[in-house]
Amino acid sequence: AQSVTQLDSHVSVSEGTPVLLRCNYSSSYSPSLFWYVQHPNKGLQLLLKYTSAATLVKGINGFEAEFKKSETSFHLTKPSAHMSDAAEYFCVVTEFTNAGKSTFGDGTTLTVKP
Amino acid sequence: DGGITQSPKYLFRKEGQNVTLSCEQNLNHDAMYWYRQDPGQGLRLIYYSQIVNDFQKGDIAEGYSVSREKKESFPLTVTSAQKNPTAFYLCASSTGHTDTQYFGPGTRLTVL
Numbered sequence: 001a002q003s004v005t006q007l008d009s010h011v012s013v014s015e016g017t018p019v020l021l022r023c024n025y026s027s028s029y030s031p032s033l034f035w036y037v038q039h040p041n042k043g044l045q046l047l048l049k050y051t052s053a054a055t056l057v058k059g060i061n062g063f064e065a066e067f068k069k070s071e072t073s074f075h076l077t078k079p080s081a082h083m084s085d086a087a088e089y090f091c092v093v094t095e096f097t098n099a100g101k102s103t104f105g106d107g108t109t110l111t112v113k114p
Numbered sequence: 115d116g117g118i119t120q121s122p123k124y125l126f127r128k129e130g131q132n133v134t135l136s137c138e139q140n141l142n143h144d145a146m147y148w149y150r151q152d153p154g155q156g157l158r159l160i161y162y163s164q165i166v167n168d169f170q171k172g173d174i175a176e177g178y179s180v181s182r183e184k185k186e187s188f189p190l191t192v193t194s195a196q197k198n199p200t201a202f203y204l205c206a207s208s209t210g211h212t213d214t215q216y217f218g219p220g221t222r223l224t225v226l
Contacts, residue, residue, distance in 0.1 A: 101162070
């Protein structure tokens with residue numbers, strides 16, 4: 001069985017400071033893990049994905065995430081927040097054996113203060 | 115221009131009416147998905163299809179129906195049996211079921 005928990009429903013940072021959005025997952029098999037971003041009333045856009053290659057994954061817009069199997073975590077980070085990063089972020093887990101079914105976290109709303 | 119489109123963007127329906135949401139993709143993807151999003155919640159899977167003429171129920175299929183007669187199209191019908199249909203509906207597609215999903219812009223359905 002697969003599950004995902006986003007540990008913070010809201011995160012607020014100042015522009016130019018680091019961003020950390022936390023995600024823990026549970027999976028019986030080697031999972032694929034994704035981070036998506038959603039701006040208001042829009043569809044989701046892929047930020048990055050992990051598929052059992054390098055554990056440190058670099059994505060778009062300066063985001064990266066590290067897959068830590070021992071901690072079952074896949075936290076999303078960015079060194080310096082920009083105003084345009086304000087959005088909702090979703091962590092997603094998919095197992096190969098769970099054909100067609102991804103599990104989405106409840107989302108983290110990121111606010112960036114000027 | 116490759117992508118996935120949903121129409122309409124906003125949809126209003128009276129109670130007791132069925133309504134169909136459109137989803138079209140020209141990415142040549144085999145898999146397609148329908149999700150429902152409610153405020154403050156993640157996406158919940160309604161139906162998915164891994165190949166033409168085949169689809170499976172997701173976690174919240176009751177009150178919904180789909181068809182997959184063409185590779186590029188996966189319409190969703192919200193029936194009168196769906197007790198609380200007001201939500202934001204997102205369609206997605208992917209090459210395979212563990213691959214990146216590409217999302218449409220969504221349809222916001224409001225029941226009056």
